Amino acid sequence: MTTQASHSGQTPLVEMEDIHIAFGGVKAVDGVDVDLYPGEVVGLLGHNGAGKSTLIKTLSGAYRRDSGSIRINGQEVAIENPRDARRHNIETIYQTLALADNLDAASNIFLGRELVSTGGFLDDDRMEAETRKIMNRLNPNFEKFSAPVKALSGGQRQSVAIARAIYFDARVLIMDEPTAALGPQETAQVAELIKQLKSDGIGIFLISHDIHDVFDLADRVSVMKNGQLVGSARTEDVTKDEVLGMIILGKCPPGATPGPGALDGDS
């Protein structure tokens, strides 16, 4: 298979195999396989409701899968909740950003992983100091350290969410529609950051319904439709139009590896 040829001999960072999840009678994710290698960006594409967010939430711990297995570095792992995912250095930047609007940047970045002083009390000053360091790297213009994040601009809020994901030595980063709410300049910043993280060896899942957000950044794309995998392809083997065909029609081009959701023949 073309996708695996380029990684021959290497253990995937993440392997999700035959993942199923249903809500009531609706099969939101129906037997999907995806994988991710270190330093690789995989775009997970599909319409709204195709199941891509649901699939990835089983990896981030927000949902529990009904069946299927997840392996990290070849080891089968149990991910029952967000804490489990964090323990395996899987970090997620949610589309909604998942920030507590009433708290400041430091409280959000360290939420659930607070720094404490001897005696177990929160060390807000140290958390703020760390926050200043990382924000300096991500967004040097950031100044509102004591304001609730509600008072921040969309780009600043995004950088808080990103800071939270990468501060704790992420190995796998999940970005759900990372640029949906951003202007062109901020989008370019996010793209720059993705390249930088990739060169640090972090594996990134990039989830989007818009192929233009993803195509130039991704090494591979996996396309979902109606809860099933249409197919996966290296971006150099397919064109944007072909991927668009996968998203809209479920039609798998010759350069891609078809999945169970691909249309049979040319019908």
Added chain:
Amino acid sequence: MRETLSRSFRTLQIDTRLLGMIAALLIVWVVFDLLTDGRFLTPRNLFNLSVQTASVAVMATGMVFIIVTRHIDLSVGALLGFIGMTIGWLQVQVLPDLLGIGHPAIWIITVFVGALIGAAVGAVQGYVIGYLAVPAFIVTLGGLLVWRGAAWWVTSGQTVAPLDSTFTLLGGGAEGTLGATWSWLLAAVCSLAAVVLLFLSRKRKSDHGFTVKPFIADIVLAGLFVAVIFGFTAVMNAYAIPARAAARMFEARGETMPEGLVLAHGIAIPVIIVLVVATVMTVIAKRTRFGRYVFATGGNPDAAELAGVNTKLLTVKVFALMGFLTAIAAVIASARLRSAANDLGTLDELRVIAAAVIGGTALSGGIGTIYGAILGAVVMQSLQSGMAMVGVDAPLQSIVVGVVLVLAVLADIIYRRRTGD
């Protein structure tokens, strides 16, 4: 003028909402003082006010956490009644037979049992709300009926009295106070602690290289703290115990009162309880993971969940804490009356919620402070005892309180909209 004023407040970095609330309280006080020809702002009335506020103030601190996590607790008044009755029943009808009347362990056992009941009831209600997903409004509305009924059941409606004499000190009668010397001492200790904490925090911040406010601002702030603490103590110490009551206190100890001695009340024990509760609750809110999760959950429950917070268990803990504080309030309320009647705490749930809300707790969740809730309780109690003093008819009193509650929340909403936070 306004510019420089607001700038100097900004340099001091004092919460302007806090200032607004203090201003509102002072206006209420001055107006009542004028209406009563100077009878409102007397040491005697302020002392009574401080004691009357205590029970609601203690519960209001817990209600802050409840409302911050987007819940409500309508059962606190009824639970207070039930715990008060249970404590009274134990003190009057059970423990004296087992231990003998006036046994020194009686008050400790009953307070402990009360606290246990409060925390357990709160935890059960919290479990139904958090894990079984029944809305807090319904669960605690049910609780209101259940515990009020249970309060009656304890003694089939009979009032129990008199309560244990050590226990009644916790209610802050003439004897349940610190007296002048200890009050001054307490004021000194509190002042020292406040100043030390202020400058330690300043030092920590500057050690991290953060810009700190001008030194003079911290000096002014420290001066304000000390002035308020000593001012309050001076007022409490200015209220003398009536000569006959003082003489009785000496008699009880088998002594005779020296001629011409004037004993001061000093700070009442329930006020000290409020002080301790407020300090601990503030530390919990600001400096512990639990407190951080309470506010995070209130601000965005999904985000808290995704960050690994067990919001269901958190709900159980928050309601258990509320129940525990209700028990403390029940101790204060029954000790103050020296008896327990089954209507103890009636309508307290509304006073407590009003205190928290007037104190700036947002019903939409995520926002609220402990000191605000206590100030809110003082405002509520000031209105009520002020109107009683002026001689306002009882029906008109509740109309005024109701209108004030709505106006206070409206003012808060307008303030938040203007300042954008």
